[in-house]
Amino acid sequence: MRFRAESFSGYFRRSLFAIEANGGSMDAIERLAGREIDAAVLAEMVRAERETASAPVALRRARRSMMLALMERDIGGLASLDEICRAMTAFARLACSVAMRDAAQDLIEQFGRPCGADGRAQDLLAVMMGKGGADELNVSSDLDLVFVFREEGKTDARLPDGSNARRGSIDSSDFMHRLARKTIEALADITADGFVFRVDTRLRPNGDSGPLVIPLGMLEEYFYAQGREWERFAWLKGRVGADSGMAGADARADDETALARIVQPFVFRRYLDYEVFGALRDLHALIRQEARRRDARRQGQDVKLGRGGIREIEFAAQLFQIVRGGRDLDLRNPATLPTLAALSERGLLPAADVRILVDGYGFLRRVEHALQYREDEQTHRLPADPAIRADVAAMLAMTPEAFEQRLAGTLDAVERVFDQLLADPAEAGSDGESEVDTAQLDDRVGHRIQAMRDGSRYRAARPDARRAIEQLLSTAIAGQTSDDGMIRLIDLCETVCRRPGYLAILARYPQAFERVRRMLQQSRWAADYLNRHPIVLDELIAGDVLEQADYAQWAAQLHERLDDARLEDGPDIERQMDIAREARHAQAFRLLAQDLESAITVERLSDCLSEIADRVLDEAIGRVWSQLRKRHRDVPRFAAIAYGRLGGKELGYSSDLDLVFLYDDDDPAAQEAYLLLAQRLSNWLSTQTTAGVLYEIDLRLRPNGNAGLMVSSLRAFEEYQRESAWVWEHQALTRARFSAGERTIGERFEVFRRELLATPRDGDKLQTEVRSMRKRMHDGHPNRSRLFDIKHDSGGMVDIEFIVQYLVLRHGPQHPALLDNAGNIALLQRAGTVGLLDAALANRVADAYRYYRSIQHAIRLDGAEFARVDPQRVAQQVESVKGAWNAVLG
Numbered sequence: 007m008r009f010r011a012e013s014f015s016g017y018f019r020r021s022l023f024a025i026e027a028n029g030g031s032m033d034a035i036e037r038l039a040g041r042e043i044d045a046a047v048l049a050e051m052v053r054a055e056r057e058t059a060s061a062p063v064a065l066r067r068a069r070r071s072m073m074l075a076l077m078e079r080d081i082g083g084l085a086s087l088d089e090i091c092r093a094m095t096a097f098a099r100l101a102c103s104v105a106m107r108d109a110a111q112d113l114i115e116q117f118g119r120p121c122g123a124d125g126r127a128q129d130l131l132a133v134m135m136g137k138g139g140a141d142e143l144n145v146s147s148d149l150d151l152v153f154v155f156r157e158e159g160k161t162d163a164r165l166p167d168g169s170n171a172r173r174g175s176i177d178s179s180d181f182m183h184r185l186a187r188k189t190i191e192a193l194a195d196i197t198a199d200g201f202v203f204r205v206d207t208r209l210r211p212n213g214d215s216g217p218l219v220i221p222l223g224m225l226e227e228y229f230y231a232q233g234r235e236w237e238r239f240a241w242l243k244g245r246v247g248a249d250s251g252m253a254g255a256d257a258r259a260d261d262e263t264a265l266a267r268i269v270q271p272f273v274f275r276r277y278l279d280y281e282v283f284g285a286l287r288d289l290h291a292l293i294r295q296e297a298r299r300r301d302a303r304r305q306g307q308d309v310k311l312g313r314g315g316i317r318e319i320e321f322a323a324q325l326f327q328i329v330r331g332g333r334d335l336d337l338r339n340p341a342t343l344p345t346l347a348a349l350s351e352r353g354l355l356p357a358a359d360v361r362i363l364v365d366g367y368g369f370l371r372r373v374e375h376a377l378q379y380r381e382d383e384q385t386h387r388l389p390a391d392p393a394i395r396a397d398v399a400a401m402l403a404m405t406p407e408a409f410e411q412r413l414a415g416t417l418d419a420v421e422r423v424f425d426q427l428l429a430d431p432a433e434a435g436s437d438g439e440s441e442v443d444t445a446q447l448d449d450r451v452g453h454r455i456q457a458m459r460d461g462s463r464y465r466a467a468r469p470d471a472r473r474a475i476e477q478l479l480s481t482a483i484a485g486q487t488s489d490d491g492m493i494r495l496i497d498l499c500e501t502v503c504r505r506p507g508y509l510a511i512l513a514r515y516p517q518a519f520e521r522v523r524r525m526l527q528q529s530r531w532a533a534d535y536l537n538r539h540p541i542v543l544d545e546l547i548a549g550d551v552l553e554q555a556d557y558a559q560w561a562a563q564l565h566e567r568l569d570d571a572r573l574e575d576g577p578d579i580e581r582q583m584d585i586a587r588e589a590r591h592a593q594a595f596r597l598l599a600q601d602l603e604s605a606i607t608v609e610r611l612s613d614c615l616s617e618i619a620d621r622v623l624d625e626a627i628g629r630v631w632s633q634l635r636k637r638h639r640d641v642p643r644f645a646a647i648a649y650g651r652l653g654g655k656e657l658g659y660s661s662d663l664d665l666v667f668l669y670d671d672d673d674p675a676a677q678e679a680y681l682l683l684a685q686r687l688s689n690w691l692s693t694q695t696t697a698g699v700l701y702e703i704d705l706r707l708r709p710n711g712n713a714g715l716m717v718s719s720l721r722a723f724e725e726y727q728r729e730s731a732w733v734w735e736h737q738a739l740t741r742a743r744f745s746a747g748e749r750t751i752g753e754r755f756e757v758f759r760r761e762l763l764a765t766p767r768d769g770d771k772l773q774t775e776v777r778s779m780r781k782r783m784h785d786g787h788p789n790r791s792r793l794f795d796i797k798h799d800s801g802g803m804v805d806i807e808f809i810v811q812y813l814v815l816r817h818g819p820q821h822p823a824l825l826d827n828a829g830n831i832a833l834l835q836r837a838g839t840v841g842l843l844d845a846a847l848a849n850r851v852a853d854a855y856r857y858y859r860s861i862q863h864a865i866r867l868d869g870a871e872f873a874r875v876d877p878q879r880v881a882q883q884v885e886s887v888k889g890a891w892n893a894v895l896g
Contacts, residue, residue, distance in 0.1 A: 008032060009039075011077040014397050017382040018077055021070050038075040039082075042089060045096035048072060052100060061108040062192045065101045066199035072097055076145060077379050080372075081401050087371055094143035095134075101193060101202050102132050102149070103248035109188035110250040113181060118161040118171040119252055120178035127253040128156045130182045130219065131261060132189070134247035135209045135240055140340035144371065146378035146385075149193065149203040152210045152244065153186040153219045155179075156261055182219040185250060204384060209240050222264055229272040235282060238273045239324050242331075243340040267572065274332035276581070282328050307417075309370050309377075310386035314417030316374065318424040319367045322346075325427065326354055330544070333588070335566055342367060353550055359423045366420045369412060376401040388413075442479045451492045455479065458500050467503040474509040475499045481516075482523050491527030498526065501537045508540045511547065518546035521599060528602050530869030531659070535598065539698060541588055542595035551596055552605050557614070561621040564589050568629065582629060583690060586622060587697035593618050594659055601867070608863050609856075615657040619701065620648075623663075623691075623746035626700075630686045637679055643671040644680055644717075645747035647755055649707045654741040654829060656859070658866065662702045663691075666709075666742075667717040670751050677719070684716040707738055720751060724758050733775040737811040739763065743827045760825045763818045773895055776812045780804070793874035794884070796858050796865075801884035801891075803862070806830060806855045809887075809894050813837045830855055843893060851890045854883035 011018045022032065041047070051071060055064035076093060079085035110130070122128045135150035137143045159178040163171040186207075193202040210216055211228040220228075229237075246265065249258045310316045323345040331337045334352075339345050343364060350360040376398045377385050388395065392406070399409035441459070444452035458464050464472065482495050502508040512519040522543065525532045536543070545551055564586065571581040597614055600606040606614075623646050631642045650664030651657045667687075669680040691700045708714050709726040718726070727739070739759055744752025787798035797803045810830045818824045823836050831852040838848025858880070862873040877884070 008036070009074075009078050011074070011081045011379065014081065014376075014401050015077060015379050015381070017380065018074060021074055025070075035071060035074050035078070038071060039078040039084070042085070043072065043075060043079070043093045044089075045093075045100070048093065048097050048100055052104060056104075061104050062195075062197070062202075063199055065104060065192070065202045066197065069097065069101070069202050070200060073145065073382065080375060081379070083403060087368055087375075090145060090375065091137075091142045091371075094145060094147065095138060095141045098134065098138055098143055098147075098149055098203060099247045102134075102151070102189065103251075105192035105202070106130065106132060106185065106189045106248055107251040109185055109192060110252055113185055113188070114165070114171070114252065116171055116173045117176050117181055118163040118165060118174075120155075120159065120161045120181040122157045122159045122178070125159075125162075127162070127257065128159070128178065129253045129258055129261060130155050130185050130250040131246050131258070131265070132248040133244045133265070135244050137243070138247060139243040139245035140342065142341060144378060145375050146382050147203070148206045148384055150206050150209050151190075151247075152207065153182065153189075154225060154265060155182045155219060155221055156264070157221050157223060179217075179219065179221065183217070186219050209237075222261075222268060225265075226268045229268065233272055238282075238328055239321075241269050242273050242324055242327055242338075244269060245340060270570075273328065274338065276332050276584075282325065306387050306389040307413075308387050309373050312417070314366070314419070314421035314424070316367065316370050316386075318420055319346075319363045319370070322355070322363055322424055322427055323349065330354075333544075333567075335563070335570060354547055355427075362419045362423055366416045369416050370420075372402055373398060373413070441476050442483065447483070447492075448489045451489050451496075454493055454496050458496050461500065463500055463503050468506060471503050471506040471509050474506070474513040475503060478509070478512055478519060481519065485520070485523060487523055488527050490530075491523065494526040494530070494533035495523065497533065498522075498536055498540070502540050505540065508543055511543050515547050518543070521546050521551070525599065525602055529598075529867040531867045532598055532602065534869060535595065535659075539591045539595070541697070542592050545592050545596050546599065551599050552603060554606075555593065555596065555614075557617050557621055560589075560593065561625065564621075565625060568625065577629075577633065579633065580695065583693065583695050583700070584697040586626065587695060587700050590618060590622055590700060591698065598659065608860050611863075612651075612656045612658070615659065615661075616648075616652055616655040619652055619657060619663060620745050622700065623665075626687060626690050627683075627747050630690050631683055634679065634682060634686070636675070636682070638673050638675040639671075641748075642669070642680070642683060643676075643748050643751065644669045644683060645749075645751035645755070646745045647742055647752075648745035649738050649742045650704075652745065653743050653827065656829075658863070662704045664704045664707055665745070666705070666707055666723070668720050668723055668751055668755065669717060670720040670748070670754070677717075680717045681715060688716070707735070720754060720758075727758075727762055733772065733815075734779045736762065736815060737776070737779070737808070740811045740814045741827055760822075763814060763825050764822070766819050767815055769816055772812065772816055776808055776815075777895055780808050789872075789874070791872075791874060792877075794877040794880055796862050796873045796875065796880070801880075801887045803855065803858045805887050805891050806834075806851060806858075809851070809890055810834060810837075812895060813842055817842055843890060847886060847890055847893070850883075850886040854880075854886050857883055 009018065009022075012022070022035075025032070025035070038047075038051075048068070051068045052064055055067050058064075059067065072093065076085065076090055080090055119127045120130075131154050133139070133152040133154060135152060137147060138149055138151075143149075155178070157178075161171070161175045161178060161181050163175040165171060190205045190207070194205040195201065207218060208214055210218070211220060211225060211232070217224075246258075246262050249261075253261075308315060320342050323342050326349055327337045327345060336348055337345065339348070346355070346360050346364055346367075349355040350357050355363075373388065374386055377383075377388060379401065380394075380397070388398065395409070396406045399406045402409065404412070442455065444455050447455070464475070467475075478495065478499060479492075482492060487495065499509070512522060522536070526536070567585050567589070568577075568582045571578045571585055594615065597606065597611055601611055627642065627644060627646065631637055631644070645668050647653075647666040647668060648664065649666060651661045652663050652665075667680070667684045669676060671680070673679075688703055688705070691703055693699070705716060706712055708716065709718050709723060709730070727735070740763060742755075742759060744755055783804060784798065784800065787795070789795040789799055795802060807830060810833050814824045814833065817837070817840075821836070821840050821842070823840075824833060826833075828836070834843070834848045834852040834855070837843045838845035843851075861875060861880075865873045865875075
């Protein structure tokens with residue numbers, strides 16, 4: 007035989023006979039099978055066929071040639087699965103477009119061009135569902151289509167050439183229905199040349215009982231009122247594959263955008279939708295039950311719908327997309343294999359399980375193709391007939407024995423992974439809703455559990471939520487959780503018991519729950535944070551929670567997510583504010599997890615928190631400016647200058663942001679515009695939304711404090727600092743830096759800051775001013791306890807900060823290295839190096855500052871209001887700091 011595929015496929019042999027009977031040449035098929043088949047090759051094939059035949063005939067002949075070439079390439083080992091699927095999908099898009107546009111021209115001549123309510127021409131869009139939307143069509147796929155158009159209207163009976171349509175104007179919906187039917191006929195009718203694609207339109211709203219063509223408004227209303235869980239899975243892969251070409255590329259782009267704004271909120275929810283596990287569990291049970299019934303009636307195995315089949319692999323990928331795609335845009339890829347890879351990278355599925363699914367997908371899809379090659383049938387059933395199974399094995403270049411072993415191993419492995427994924431963790435090893443026995447627990451814990459059970463939240467929760475709570479409590483008790491940890495866990499369960507998605511995270515992922523259990527046991531502040539922001543629990547699922555983040559990449563992803571939050575008439579500002587808050591809380595929580603596992607130092611933690619704040623500020627400035635109606639330029643000449651903890655990169659989890667806003671713009675409208683920007687930006691950052699507060703900000707360090715404008719020109723700021731500022735304002739300037747906005751303003755600010763700090767000063771007068779300010783601060787924070795206040799008491803952190811600030815102001819002109827905003831520890835060491843302070847003492851004070859920060863941090867994690875300790879614990883550090891104070895400030 008000339009072709010390898012002839013030995014296995016009756017369809018192949020019949021097609022060769024038909025080609026020869028019509029005077030065709032086998033050489034063309036052989037040449038085509040010798041090259042990679044892609045979209046360009048297919049387009050040329052269709053173009054050549056259309057030179058001598060109508061569109062429907064040309065498409066059928068092109069399809070036959072393509073099928074023979076793909077079969078020969080695949081069976082001969084020349085083509086990858088990816089090439090086969092992409093070629094089939096590319097041909098589907100091409101065929102649908104040719105058929106639709108050909109039919110549209112005939113209808114336009116009869117009725118004119120269909121328009122919307124505004125009189126603009128509009129297109130019919132063919133949305134490819136399922137594998138067609140993901141470049142995954144198999145070789146004998148049905149083509150699942152949903153036809154949509156913009157809106158109701160009338161056809162314009164006046165044609166572009168000035169003539170009138172033959173039959174006059176009709177409703178645009180009538181026109182679109184006629185066009186859809188003609189398109190389906192052109193693709194699906196069986197003629198002497200065969201068919202192009204079997205077309206299935208049952209995935210449209212209301213299936214066969216619904217209209218064939220749907221205006222976008224009706225689609226949106228359907229999703230809102232009637233959309234079902236399984237339809238979310240179907241529309242996840244939906245992509246526009248073709249249009250009628252009646253309105254132009256810009257109109258198609260607008261309509262695709264409008265369609266995406268309708269579909270995406272339906273498929274991808276804003277929250278983590280773990281409840282979909284239950285819906286998919288029920289759906290899959292029905293599918294598997296039906297597959298078993300078919301297997302019983304007809305011997306064999308369904309490699310698509312049966313146990314361990316292709317559908318289970320696809321569901322495994324889609325499940326996480328539905329659950330998390332609302333927050334993770336990278337999980338919206340409709341293709342199965344890239345999605346599985348993303349799940350592995352994020353630690354959402356174990357790498358070993360992903361390898362099983364990926365390998366199984368490739369193998370089972372090839373088996374599926376081999377079955378369909380035999381007679382060009384849309385079948386997924388591997389018959390029990392040994393001869394047919396041997397042929398399938400041979401098409402895969404395998405012996406029958408090796409094939410059967412691989413098939414059985416693949417189905418078993420995929421089934422195991424999928425069943426584990428869909429298992430209900432609240433029912434595993436549980437007898438109904440059995441409650442934890444509190445008799446053996448500490449009275450405080452037992453009473454708290456009973457109070458929770460008696461409370462309205464627990465009693466109103468769903469049974470599965472109550473089961474999950476009891477399971478979590480049992481697990482925590484078995485893990486010997488402390489009484490404080492148990493109380494905090496009960497508080498958390500009570501907080502989220504009406505939000506079963508969060509309970510599902512903890513119950514479904516034991517490693518995540520174990521980390522939560524330890525966090526609750528270690529830190530009261532962490533427990534409070536979780537209760538305020540339970541959405542951050544999702545971060546614990548990823549296996550990289552203890553790894554350092556790439557904040558440039560994180561900021562880019564945040565920018566993309568904010569861009570995606572839009573309404574029909576512009577950005578969804580409320581949603582953008584929530585997204586920013588959720589993203590910031592999530593990163594803070596990841597750092598908290600690292601912190602409690604001692605995987606990050608306090609210094610590095612503050613650096614990370616400060617970088618997050620800088621990047622969020624930069625994003626917020628751009629967002630708020632773009633929303634101002636009276637902006638006079640596209641990019642604002644505006645900058646946020648960081649002071650205090652943010653300026654010194656010593657930010658804590660809940661630190662305020664001390665900011666000064668500057669602009670450098672001579673436009674007459676500048677001051678008004680930037681004042682409005684500063685006001686809106688402050689609100690954008692500090693407004694309480696359902697996702698909490700982004701940052702509390704403090705603007706009191708601006709020129710003239712609360713009496714001054716919220717924003718100053720750079721020139722006015724410099725003038726104020728030179729002529730009117732108090733010494734304490736120059737002290738604050740020692741740890742100020744550019745944070746966000748226009749970088750050139752930040753550069754000019756830094757040049758000015760160094761120049762000002764390098765101004766020679768009267769030492770005695772400066773010393774008096776600094777000591778006076780330190781006394782006022784001390785008096786403002788009285789400590790009447792017997793404990794030592796690490797921050798405010800004499801010999802504490804504020805003393806060290808004042809020592810450094812004095813050294814910078816007094817000796818910066820002679821020692822420029824002191825002018826750098828390098829942090830208190832580095833500046834102390836520099837002062838010691840140049841002899842401004844005994845070097846050994848400087849190092850001891852630097853160590854004391856580091857030690858104080860670590861103690862302060864640990865105390866705050868435990869939720870204490872004040873960072874105070876037994877004086878004996880810090881006696882040596884206090885002595886060193888007081889010694890330095892006396893040496894420097896007398």
